[in-house]
Amino acid sequence: MPPSPIARARAAVPPLPRIVFAVLALATLAIAARPAHADGDIVATVTDDHGAPVADAVVVAVPVDGVMKVVPHRDAVVDQVDREFTPKVIAVAVGTPIVFPNHDNVRHQVYSFSRAKRFELPLYAGVPAQPIVFDKPGVVVLGCNIHDWMIGYIYVSESPYFAKTGADGKATIAGLAPRDYVVRVWHLQQDGLEDATKKTVDLAKAKTVSVAWSLTLRPETRVRRSPVGESAGHY
Amino acid sequence: MLVAPVARADTFAGASGGFVYDDNLTRAQRDADIRADTAATVAASGGWFFVPTGQDGVSLSLHAEGQAYARFHGLDTIAAGAGARWRHKFGVGRDVPWIALALDVSHGAWRDDIRDGNRLDAKLEMGKRFGPTFDASLGVTLDRRTADHDRPVVPGISGKVFDLAGHSAFARAAWDVTPDLQVAARADVRRGDVVSTTRINLEIFEASDAIAADPAFGPDFFAYRLRGTTKTATLNLSYALGERASLNLTYADARTSAYDGLDYRNRATTLALAWSF
Numbered sequence: 001m002p003p004s005p006i007a008r009a010r011a012a013v014p015p016l017p018r019i020v021f022a023v024l025a026l027a028t029l030a031i032a033a034r035p036a037h038a039d040g041d042i043v044a045t046v047t048d049d050h051g052a053p054v055a056d057a058v059v060v061a062v063p064v065d066g067v068m069k070v071v072p073h074r075d076a077v078v079d080q081v082d083r084e085f086t087p088k089v090i091a092v093a094v095g096t097p098i099v100f101p102n103h104d105n106v107r108h109q110v111y112s113f114s115r116a117k118r119f120e121l122p123l124y125a126g127v128p129a130q131p132i133v134f135d136k137p138g139v140v141v142l143g144c145n146i147h148d149w150m151i152g153y154i155y156v157s158e159s160p161y162f163a164k165t166g167a168d169g170k171a172t173i174a175g176l177a178p179r180d181y182v183v184r185v186w187h188l189q190q191d192g193l194e195d196a197t198k199k200t201v202d203l204a205k206a207k208t209v210s211v212a213w214s215l216t217l218r219p220e221t222r223v224r225r226s227p228v229g230e231s232a233g234h235y
Numbered sequence: 236m237l238v239a240p241v242a243r244a245d246t247f248a249g250a251s252g253g254f255v256y257d258d259n260l261t262r263a264q265r266d267a268d269i270r271a272d273t274a275a276t277v278a279a280s281g282g283w284f285f286v287p288t289g290q291d292g293v294s295l296s297l298h299a300e301g302q303a304y305a306r307f308h309g310l311d312t313i314a315a316g317a318g319a320r321w322r323h324k325f326g327v328g329r330d331v332p333w334i335a336l337a338l339d340v341s342h343g344a345w346r347d348d349i350r351d352g353n354r355l356d357a358k359l360e361m362g363k364r365f366g367p368t369f370d371a372s373l374g375v376t377l378d379r380r381t382a383d384h385d386r387p388v389v390p391g392i393s394g395k396v397f398d399l400a401g402h403s404a405f406a407r408a409a410w411d412v413t414p415d416l417q418v419a420a421r422a423d424v425r426r427g428d429v430v431s432t433t434r435i436n437l438e439i440f441e442a443s444d445a446i447a448a449d450p451a452f453g454p455d456f457f458a459y460r461l462r463g464t465t466k467t468a469t470l471n472l473s474y475a476l477g478e479r480a481s482l483n484l485t486y487a488d489a490r491t492s493a494y495d496g497l498d499y500r501n502r503a504t505t506l507a508l509a510w511s512f
Contacts, residue, residue: 083245106245109289111327120327123289145289145327149365219414221367223329226475227249227509228409228417228483 017074040203042173045212046165046185053169054215057187061161061173064180064200071160074132076101079143080108085142085152089188092161097131109145116140118155124128139186149225153188178204189217245292248281253483253507260307261432261452262491264499268437270432270452274302274310276507282318290324291345298341309347309451316341316354332363347451349458351383368411375404378427386447388457393445396458401427419471429463429491431499432456442494465494480510 002068026197044059062068073096079086092098102108102125112119116138122129122147134140134156142152154160155163161181163171186194258271263381282296299315319340323330337358344351355378362372387394400489403425411417432449434440434456440446443459450456467489485505492498 017461047317104245106284106288109327123286143329145324146286146292148329220409222414223364223367224411224414224417224475226473226480226481227251227511228419228471228473229483 025227038072038140039175040178040206041208042181042183042201042203043208043210044163044165044171044183044185045210046171046172046187048211048217049214051214053165053167054172054187054217055165055167055169056087056090056136057169057171057185057213058091058155058157059165059173059183059185059211060091060157060159061176061183061201062159063161063177063180064182066208067179068160073097077101078154078204080104080110080144080150083108083144083147083150084149089153089155091155091162091164092134092158093162094137094158095133095135096156097133098154099127099131101127106146108147108150111145112140112141112142114138114140129156145223147164149223151222155186163179176203176206180204183211185213185215187215189220191216193212193220219221244285245282246283247296247508248279248512250277250279250512251483251507251509252277252391253505255302255505255507257501257503260310261312261456261497262429262501263431263433264497265433265436268436268456270307272304272305272306272310276505277301288325292322294320295317295319307451309345310350311345311346312350314341314343314354328365329363330402332361334363335360346449347449348447349382349386349447349451350383352397353381353383355379357501365453369408370510371406371408372407374404376405376425378402379412387474389440389446390449392443393460394447396430396445396447396449396460398445399430399460400426401425401429403465404425415475417471417473417475419469419473421467421471423465423466423467423469425465427462429465430458430460431459431493431497437498439493442497461493461497463491465489465491476508479512480508483507483509 041060044055046054048054075133076092076096076098078090078098079099083104099108100121111125116136117140118133119132137156137158140154142149150179161173161176163173165171180200182200184194184198184199197210197213201211203209240321254273256277257275259268259269260272261268263269278300280296280298282294285293296318302312304310313337317338322333322335340508341354341358347398360374364370378398378401380397380493382397385394403423405423407421409417409419419450432452436457439459443461445460447458469487471485480505487503
């Protein structure tokens, strides 16, 4: 087999310049491999009026320049366990397919009349064969036609950069390119508009930016599940 | 297209326990005949819930109840029965109207057995939810009770005082004032047989079509069966203790007109804890 062109070029270079050549090549490779920008994080904290942490709040970051990477969508899952949606709140990027498995002994009929997605899964048990694709941003409220108290929320984000707060009221949106972002928060009990929570943060100046919101929460409005005692009289 | 394994029935169970105070257990008009008492109450039920279609739910249940009175032990009761309920929603959604048909049969046994017997209740109800925190319904009921024992005290007049039949109409509404507190109100109008227990009373005697001794209240008390109309207003406060329990306070004010001249009023206050499992 004849030597390759690279092998022939390498053989043509004398030993000392060959070392210089190698160092230069490595340096070039190192420069090329270095990320164009260091990734940054937005660390969000959401509390209520009393300073208590707020769980299940969705924090969304939208680049001011509108440039957002395309993230491949993986199926998300909203389960039904003990006649409740689990998780009660899920955040997904627009275009995400969601599967609605039913792990209860009783069949469910899941529906939504929300503008962001109207759909109905006719009465079923087990796992629907096809997921539902959530193709418009917004909040989708889920219900079950059999169990009126069941309620779930799907936050469909137009941005791939979002996170949901945990029990400690904290959420981190990691791996963001260093630029300006408009961040906002949504919660199912939020009193006021989501847009009113908008803040601008600059990840070009700091690798980690903390942002905090104090939300006024309304009582949750859902159909009551607790038993109601009824007493029978006699005549 | 769905992967749909064989749907099984869901099971449910519940229990409650508490106290009820009734200020006119005898359903008497005259103060001298009125007897009030407090009872401890327990109840348990369980059953199966089926979902034949996306708009229909069917429940089959078994239930048992008991009451133990502080003074009038003759009224101590145990009862058991079975019920079935079908509900149909006219469409999909939380707020669509619905209709429900319920049937319940039970047998009750009292310490003083003049009240022993079977009971049949049928209810047709239509309702609608107006948002997540308010719902209302209207309905009609039929009730039928058969007495096990016939112990006439007057020749020619039946002793089956507790053979009763009636029908009623009702309206109810419930509002979740907060996520924990529900206020419910209900109004019933019932036409049918009622039983008033008094000492010997000529007026009532002439109007009644069945008479029996009612030793639960004393040796000189007699139970009279009459036709009457009862209007009942009920207020219920239910405080949720999580999603599986609640504390319930119920006040019911019933006014009965049995015939021209015989009116009586009874008020019952119930405090009970309810659980669902």
